[in-house]
Amino acid sequence: AQSVAQPEDQVNVAEGNPLTVKCTYSVSGNPYLFWYVQYPNRGLQFLLKYITGDNLVKGSYGFEAEFNKSQTSFHLKKPSALVSDSALYFCAVREGRAAGNKLTFGGGTRVLVKP
């Protein structure tokens, strides 16, 4: 069965500093990896995905993520954090079509960016 781990419940960072949110995964086949963000009282919004190709994926709002197959990781990064990046971030993995395209989510990491 596929699984996702986000080892940090919360990440605190000062505005302007680099932001990293960690994610590791476990799947039996090729992974399709996603990052979503949830702002208060809102649904999840898609940030970026890795399906195949370049290991460095660029997404919305200046975020990027690096796929590392040997470490089974897909960490989310932003070079310079903004106060408005404060939110709940979810990593998710989907196995290929044989698994029915179901997403498995990590437990979420709350990011707090302080001015």
Add this chain to the structure above:
Amino acid sequence: DADVTQTPRNRITKTGKRIMLECSQTKGHDRMYWYRQDPGLGLRLIYYSFDVKDINKGEISDGYSVSRQAQAKFSLSLESAIPNQTALYFCATSDPTGYNEQFFGPGTRLTVL
């Protein structure tokens, strides 16, 4: 996301009551999903539907049922609500390719007393 709407947005009910949560989408997607969100547990899949005649159980379907009334509508029911079903519930849609993201509704906050 205005393309996926959920009603109601908030609901407080009592143990044993029947509750229906509704989801509508205008994205034209065949695939629809129901998740529940609990603190620290992320989102867990309750049911999913690949089209009107194809409904499947997710990892936590016990105590829930669904109905796919049309391509655009997917309802979640709690036949007899219990307090540990207090959670945030999300509906989502996706295209059938398997390569693209899911689109989420704004969520329904359900409290069972």
